[in-house]
Amino acid sequence: MTAKKNNKRIRVHFFLNSAPAxxxxxSFKLKALKEIEGVGYAGFLKKEHAIRAINFFVFGxxxxxxxxxxxxxxxxxILTKTLKKCDKYVADSFTEIFVFPTANKFVLKNMKGVxxxxxxxxxxxxxxxxxxxxxxxxxxxxxxEYCHTLSHKHHFWRTILDSxxxxxxxxxxxxxxxxxxxSPWTKAITEKEAKKVLAVITDKLDLEDEDxxxxxxxxxxxxxxxxxxxxxxxxxxxFLSNTKEKNxxxxxxxxxxxxxxxxxxxxxxxx
Numbered sequence: 001m002t003a004k005k006n007n008k009r010i011r012v013h014f015f016l017n018s019a020p021a022x023x024x025x026x027s028f029k030l031k032a033l034k035e036i037e038g039v040g041y042a043g044f045l046k047k048e049h050a051i052r053a054i055n056f057f058v059f060g061x062x063x064x065x066x067x068x069x070x071x072x073x074x075x076x077x078i079l080t081k082t083l084k085k086c087d088k089y090v091a092d093s094f095t096e097i098f099v100f101p102t103a104n105k106f107v108l109k110n111m112k113g114v115x116x117x118x119x120x121x122x123x124x125x126x127x128x129x130x131x132x133x134x135x136x137x138x139x140x141x142x143x144x145e146y147c148h149t150l151s152h153k154h155h156f157w158r159t160i161l162d163s164x165x166x167x168x169x170x171x172x173x174x175x176x177x178x179x180x181x182x183s184p185w186t187k188a189i190t191e192k193e194a195k196k197v198l199a200v201i202t203d204k205l206d207l208e209d210e211d212x213x214x215x216x217x218x219x220x221x222x223x224x225x226x227x228x229x230x231x232x233x234x235x236x237x238x239f240l241s242n243t244k245e246k247n248x249x250x251x252x253x254x255x256x257x258x259x260x261x262x263x264x265x266x267x268x269x270x271x
Contacts (some may be wrong), residue, residue: 043123060104089248102127112137121152147173161205165256168232188226221256240265
């Protein structure tokens, strides 16, 4: 992994700048992932957890291997420019960004070639395939994930409600900072349907239930794919409208339960 120290604000780590040959060779190379003080292994405490998560985002359940190269200078420029915009709303001290290529078919088909995650403060993992329009997708993704790094500074991310609220916050932060169209994962269901979903899961909001989280956000089974993202989007939209809150430093410190309460998004008596 090579690190590009662009300025005092960020450090970008590139793990391969071309398409992965296959999963076994990529997994072997991932063993070289180094621990960074205060960040761990790309945000994870244990290297094996980082390898498992990164492998999934690179390959997914289905893989579309193809030849491509990542333009390090262009990627770093986009990251730097976007984070400067983010800093106008909430400035962080330092961010470690880990960049990986991706051949994940779901990402290529549904995410315009770019996705990412943040499991700990000051750290973001990005997965890029340079499809047409990838630059705009990267801009939106980094703004979204940067908001997550800020949430990690103020809260533990454990419960179902945590995930719903933090995803909603990240999308509204992204829209305000860099603009762009509303993301498809915030349009999976209507507001009326979102209220019904909230009514169904009200008694489970305080649970640390990984299976329910998967159903809400990533599966198309009990709930529509991305239903959790859309629910969070509507809750935060109502919260921002009802409170007229503008200061993102203050917004990001609010407890998820308080944001839900002030949103007044509910369906019948169950909520």
